[in-house]
Amino acid sequence: MDKKKELKIxxxxxxxVEVYVNNEYKILENYINKSIQIKFDIISWEKYILEMExxxxxxxxxxxxxxxxxxxxxxxxxxxxxxxxxxxxxxxxDSIFEEMKLxxxxxxxxxxxxxxxxxxxxxxxxxxxxxxxxxxxxxxxxGTALELKKxxxxxxxxxxxxxxxxxxxxxxxxRSLGKDIYILDEKKEIKCNISQMSEEIRKYLKMKxxxxxxxxxxxxxxxxxxxxxxxxxxxxxxxxxxxxLLKEEENIExxxxxxxxxxxxVTWSFGILKTSENKRESADFLKYLRSEEVDAIxxxxxxxxxxxxxxxxxxxxxxxxxxxxxxxxxxxxxxxxENLIQEKNNILYKKIYEIFSTEKNIEEILKETEKIxxxxxx
Numbered sequence: 001m002d003k004k005k006e007l008k009i010x011x012x013x014x015x016x017v018e019v020y021v022n023n024e025y026k027i028l029e030n031y032i033n034k035s036i037q038i039k040f041d042i043i044s045w046e047k048y049i050l051e052m053e054x055x056x057x058x059x060x061x062x063x064x065x066x067x068x069x070x071x072x073x074x075x076x077x078x079x080x081x082x083x084x085x086x087x088x089x090x091x092x093x094d095s096i097f098e099e100m101k102l103x104x105x106x107x108x109x110x111x112x113x114x115x116x117x118x119x120x121x122x123x124x125x126x127x128x129x130x131x132x133x134x135x136x137x138x139x140x141x142x143g144t145a146l147e148l149k150k151x152x153x154x155x156x157x158x159x160x161x162x163x164x165x166x167x168x169x170x171x172x173x174x175r176s177l178g179k180d181i182y183i184l185d186e187k188k189e190i191k192c193n194i195s196q197m198s199e200e201i202r203k204y205l206k207m208k209x210x211x212x213x214x215x216x217x218x219x220x221x222x223x224x225x226x227x228x229x230x231x232x233x234x235x236x237x238x239x240x241x242x243x244x245l246l247k248e249e250e251n252i253e254x255x256x257x258x259x260x261x262x263x264x265x266v267t268w269s270f271g272i273l274k275t276s277e278n279k280r281e282s283a284d285f286l287k288y289l290r291s292e293e294v295d296a297i298x299x300x301x302x303x304x305x306x307x308x309x310x311x312x313x314x315x316x317x318x319x320x321x322x323x324x325x326x327x328x329x330x331x332x333x334x335x336x337x338e339n340l341i342q343e344k345n346n347i348l349y350k351k352i353y354e355i356f357s358t359e360k361n362i363e364e365i366l367k368e369t370e371k372i373x374x375x376x377x378x
Contacts, residue, residue, distance in 0.1 A: 004037040007278055007285060010055050011040055011066040012048045014268065015244055015302035016112035020289070025297050031288055036281055045219070046164050055273070056081050063276035064286070067108055069099045069267040071345070074337040076271065082107045083272040083279055087287060091308045095329055096267050102337060108269035109286040113304040114238040115265030115327050116172055117320060118258040119245065124233035125256070127151050132258045134323045135331060138176035141234075141260065142203060145210050148233050156233045157207055158226040159215045163353040167345060168264065169236070170352055173204045175262035175333070181348070182336050190338050192373040194348065195366045201352070205359060216356060224248070227255075236260070239324050240268070242303030246318070257320035265332035267306065344373045 011017045020027050021040050028038050041062075043051045054060045056079075067076060076082050085106040089097045092110060100108040118132070118141065125132060128147045133140075148156035160169040174181050174197050183193045208215065212231065220241050226232045228248045246252055270289070272282045288294060292307055299305030299314055304324065315321045335341065351369040355362055 004035055005278055005281060006037045006039055007064070007281055008062045009038070009040045009064040009066075009270070010051060010060075010062045011042050011270075012268065013042050013044045014112070014114075014240055016240055016268065016298045016304070017042055017066070019298055019301035022301075025301070027289075027294055027297065031285065033281070033284065036278075036285070038285065058275060061275075062273060063278050063282045064270050064272055066111070067269050067271045069108065069110075069269050070334045070337050071266055072342055073099075073102055073107060074339060075342055077102050077107055078339070081271075081273060083274050083276070085109060085272070085283065085286075087283075087290075091292075092290070092306055093308055093311075093325070093328055095265075095332070096306050099267050099334065100269060108267075108271050109290050110306040111268045111270060111289065112240045112298055112302050113265055113267050113306060113324075113328060114240045115304075115324065115332050116236055116260050116263035117239045117242060117324060117327065118234060118236055118260065119227050119242070120234040120256045120258070121227070121230065122254055122256050124148055124153060124156075127153070132256060135259055135261050135326070137261055138173050138203065141236075142207060145207060145234065149210055153233050155212050155226075155231060156210045158211050158218055158223055158232045158235050159204070159207055160218050160220070160223050160235075160237065161208070161211075161216045161353075161356055162219045163216075163349060165219055166353050166356060167349045168266075170201070170204050171264045172236070172260045172262040174200045175264075176200055176203065180333075182338070190336050192344065192348075192370045194351075194373070195363075195370040198363050198366055201355060201362060201366070205356070208356065216353075239265070239304040239320075239327070240302045242318075242320055242324075243299070243301050244303070246303070252319065257323050259323050259327040259331060261331050263327050263332045264334070265328050266334075340376050343376060347373055 019025055055062045055065055096110050100106050128151050145156040182190050185191045223235050223237050227235045270286050295305045295307045296310045299310050311321045311325045
């Protein structure tokens with residue numbers, strides 16, 4: 001008997017990825033190509049980038065890597081790491097399909113979405129006689145949190161303010177006064193604009209005082225536990241975490257869902273490495289993973305499918321789907337697909353976390369950060 005080919009995939013530890021390898025859902029078992037052995041290496045977010053760099057350098061051998069959509073696409077393509085893909089859009093949401101491309105060439109295959117979604121406890125809002133709309137502003141979110149505090153709720157919110165999460169958590173605040181973190185200058189070059197955002201940063205710090213004392217250590221799991229265990233009244237979390245709420249919340253009707261008009265979304269996706277010796281087999285497997293049937297399972301498990309048909313079919317059961325689809329298609333604004341964007345964002349994570357931890361020298365740190373980022377060149 002011929003030895004099976006092994007297809008090696010490096011992936012981030014998220015619910016959507018866990019469902020691929022969960023025997024209960026039989027996704028790998030039902031893949032028709034039995035001559036291929038699929039091997040997922042699933043790595044925590046905190047360690048993922050280091051492992052990906054090893055794969056890109058050839059220190060570890062993989063066929064497929066997981067890519068944070070538009071965040072990493074430019075650098076990976078310009079450095080020559082990713083193979084071109086060719087597939088039909090079908091009913092993949094328009095903005096997701098566009099995110100898979102650079103200069104009209106497809107390089108990525110979508111897996112699931114992580115966009116800003118608000119989850120709140122309905123009984124908390126009843127306490128202040130408030131109804132939250134499907135889409136609200138950051139100022140409305142802050143106002144609701146302040147009202148909840150006045151009503152006697154100890155911790156109205158929790159922030160996902162771990163150093164590995166804080167930049168994307170604060171993004172809706174940074175955009176709340178009509179500015180953006182990256183702008184085009186007079187030479188049509190993209191520049192960092194963080195020095196102009198001290199007021200927006202202070203909004204985030206205001207919410208810190210309405211959050212549990214250890215919110216600077218909160219990632220996905222801590223945010224989910226805080227809302228499920230009724231430790232807080234509201235959270236902003238990733239859409240790719242909402243499916244777990246359906247499993248952990250005793251009665252999902254106790255929870256309400258909303259989004260922000262300054263939300264952001266990234267589509268976690270798969271790319272085939274140019275160094276892969278199994279490019280055709282990799283492309284066939286990715287076609288299977290983005291199929292309507294697998295995407296429906298991913299949506300049920302993690303809460304964030306990528307196909308319009310699965311959103312429409314699932315809206316009655318997954319009560320956040322309508323709001324989430326609108327978030328992806330109407331409200332979320334991507335960061336630029338731009339040279340050195342990953343390195344620039346890494347600086348922002350560190351510097352914003354420094355401000356959040358100390359609450360000192362805010363304007364000085366922001367000016368220094370902008371200067372460092374805008375000097376970066378390749």
